[in-house]
Amino acid sequence: MAHISLEDVALDFPIYGSQRSFRHELVKRATGGFIRRSKESGGHVVVRALDSINLEIGHGDRIGLIGHNGAGKTTLLKVLARIYHPTEGSAVINGRVSTLFNILPGLDMDDTGYETIRTCGMFLGMSSTEIDRKTPEIVAFSELGDFLGLPVRTYSSGMMVRLGFAIATSIDPEILILDEGLGAGDARFAERAKQRVDDLVERTSILILASHSDALIQSMCNRAALLHGGRIIALGDVDEVIERYHHLNSEAAAAQ
């Protein structure tokens, strides 16, 4: 059963500027800077992107993440996707995770559409038989027809999006992580894409969606979390949390 449990999670990004180079490291060690460095956990400039995050997510949860740019939404999503490991606290994530951050991993522009389906499928963690089973459906959804036998570099950007989207949404994750809605192709495709994401969400145990669109969060989520300065300042009912977010916004506007 898919389950996520975050306990007192904090995440510091180390920022390396010129001090990234070996020279400074050596010079520091030679000049006694070493002691200062060791005192303050490395002495690098760090940015605390997440702080004291506590979150329990279970089967059936559809969590909407809201907050300003830089509030920590994407960082939190990356922790949930097991890309970043928290600096402090513990993150237990059980279940097959899928993100649509990078929909065409391992893309080679000279590969044909069919080869791309196989490569990307493997990168996304599908087994060979799973890819074989899914290919007809991906082919059908992408509506690329004979183009799938041609190198991907001959595709228009819209066709590329259709292919990537068809592959990425064919997987069966237990935990689905989405950052913003998916901008996809022309109007007709956008409609079909929406239907397809809905189907994907339907068969997913847990959904986590970060978005600036109230309507999207309201239509897809049953819980919401408001992030501010790397902390969750409100968690619970979608409408209440959105309310709180707007309140925060008007406070900020008034302060200016």
Place this chain on the structure above:
Amino acid sequence: MTSITNIAVSDVLDGVGNWRLWGRMGWAEVRRRYRRTLIGPFWSSLSLGFFVGTMGFLYAALWNQAPESYLPFLCSGMISWVLVSGLVTEGCSTFITNSGLLTQTSFNFSLLACAQVWRSLITFAHNLAIYVLMAAALSVPLRPETLLLLPGLVIIAVNGVWAAVLFGMICARYRDVQQVVSSLLQVAMFVTPVFWAPEQLGHRGQYLSNFNVLFHLVDLIRSPLLGQAPALLSYAVGVVMAIVGSAFTFWLFRKLRCRVVYWL
């Protein structure tokens, strides 16, 4: 087991175990170089062959050696050197070049190392064609010892994987190291007995061969190609390096696995 140990262990098991994907990634890189060219990666093999062909005659004349024995020695030495040094230099950029993948998806680091070693082995197979042509032309004997090429390649591949992970992590953090390593290797090519045999330097040559791990790795491939068995010492060094290197790298990998992504 603590959680960072779990992460590191499963990275290695899943990454190395997913041979379908790293096999495909290694091939993809080679196929990319074949695209729309007649002989693709053979161009670099050809330039290697051209180098060996000209320098071989030059050095043979300089050192009063018979070209028909010196040329196979130089050619086998060069293709072995290109493999060994390539594993190190490309290992430095294993993670840097895949930063997009590593920061966008949860991906096994060890898988990237395997893909890279596999690609180097495929390139080696291309270069080997040059040697086979030369060996056939100069009728270098094919002996049972030639089969020792395979265990040699296995030892080198294992060393290549840990080197890719180790150097990949260090170079992601300290970008200068890549430059340091490539300049050191450039000098090492001349200092290591690749162009010359250790015996030519007398007892001083022993220092540059016996205490030089690169020489032993080269020996594991070169000697079988020349129809000779590699020195027992070379096997010992190669195997000990594989074990100690893997253990050390895993120790460091366990500590850094969760940090590397912040350095990319």
